[in-house]
Amino acid sequence: MKLSYYPGCTLKTKAKNLELSALAALKALGIEVDELERWNCCGAVYSLADDDLIHLVAPVRDLIRVKESGHDTVMTLCSMCFNTLARANELMKHDEEKRFTINTFMDEEPDYAGEVKVVHFLDFIRDDYGFDKLKEKVINPLTGLKVAPYYGCTLLRPREVAIDKPDNPSVLHRFLEALGATVVDFPSSTTCCGTYQVLGAPEASLRVSHEILGDAVRHGTEALALTCPLCDYNLGRRQDKMLEKYDDAGEVPVYYFTQLMAIALGVDPGISHFELNRKSALELLKARNLIKASA
């Protein structure tokens, strides 16, 4: 099985722990991916204005590159890239008038009409590989580790690109179960972390993130599993600021879902680059003997 892979800019820099753990985990499952030879930034957010087509050029160009590479499916790991590419694809498939304008504008490119399928790593594992098969490959189950699945926004909303039910998702729950973890459900699992408001309204995004973590801990979690580098920033990296500002803040280890997957599949932990997570992330895995204390 070979499929096209679109990494996006953050995975090559700040979120190497997401990309490298995912690629190693896929390899352990026997799945090979073909990284696109040429790709550009997708724009991170989908444009919400009806009269703004220029911002669709970047994601559509990426989709054209996928089509040219001969693959019919492109997989992303970053949830924001997934959302932007999937929505651009939907528009090219269904909006004849805008498709015509965009194709005419990009006259140096071949016409595109949404021929490629955009998937996220998680729905690919669920629909094409299967959680039962994943379970069979687990050699280092995360037994006893209480993990709360955190979905955030872009995998679930809006409905036309959602990989699961927007208000009642289960894909990350079932993924973590397959890895042997004890899944902790909590009400804020789909609450937005504040996303890019870390730039515009940093205090507001800090507070919502703090509330999400508090909610997870109150429901008995030891760690959070998430899929998006911006969620990781708001909920993980900004914990120092929360500790400074809120009396009731505590350390909560935060992992990319693929890092937990790599551990469960017995991949060398070095590949998952836990030094890019909070210190507590590696410490918890060592304390539970999921990683050898000397690693």
Place this chain on the structure above:
Amino acid sequence: MPLFISKRDTDDKLRRKVMEISGQNFQTCFQCGTCSGSCPMADHITVIPRKIMALLQLGNKKALEEANTPWICASCHTCMVRCPRGIDIPRVMEALRLLKLRRNIDHVELKKIKPEEVSDLPQIAMVSGFRKMTS
């Protein structure tokens, strides 16, 4: 915040412009409040989403310009998936942002972000933040 309804405060051009840019008919909003109840940023906004719809129905330009709501909205789409009238509220917020950005008025300034933050922030935070809040 009291709502004053008078012909003087009504700007039909603004109403039409927001409809055009967002592609949304906010006139169908029946003020149920589901959007406001779902909004994670509700504690930090001066005018809740439901009221933004009411102000748009009235075409109350001044009150809309003063509201910080479109600038605190995180485009999380929670309100939208729950709105019983099927209004894509984040698109309405985007239209309100663009009315200012298209006059070349930025909401965040690159220069004001500290260098240590720039090197710490993930690329997607910068790209999306600048997409939403600069012209």
